Amino acid sequence: MISNNFEKTVDLLHRAMDANSIRYGVIADNLANSGVPNFKRSNVNFESELKRALDTAKQKPALELTLTNPKHIPNYRERDYRDVQPRRVLDYLSTSKNNGNNVDPEQEVMLALQTQMTYTMLAQATNFEFSQAKLALR
16 A cells, blocks of 8 residues: 555656556547548546546445455445556547548647646656655755
C-alpha cells in the first residue's frame, strides 16, 4: 500500500501522463485513418475509471458485514486505483461520413491540442511535487 501523499500524488501523475501518451497515439492513429472507408475512431478511457476507483474509499458503508467464510460475498470492496489501466475504446455508435468513417479531423486536432496541454500541465505538477520535496530536504 502507498504510504504517503507524496508517493500517491506522484504515482497518480505518472499514470495520468502515461494515459495521455497513449491517448496522443490513438488520436494520431485516428487522424492517419480519417480517409479510410468504414474506419471507426477510438478513444482512451482512463480518467472516469480512475475517479470511480478513488471514490470507492469514500463510499464505505456504515455497516460492513463480517465474512466468516472465504466464499461469502462482501457488501463492500475497495478498488485499488493502481489496477486501473487506460483502455482503448472503439466508437461504433457515430458516423460522420457517407463511407462509414466517423473521424472528424477538426475534432481530433482539438483533442490532440487538449491532450498536449494536459500532458504539459501534468509534467509541471510533477516538477512542482519534486521541487517541494527538494525544498523540504534542504
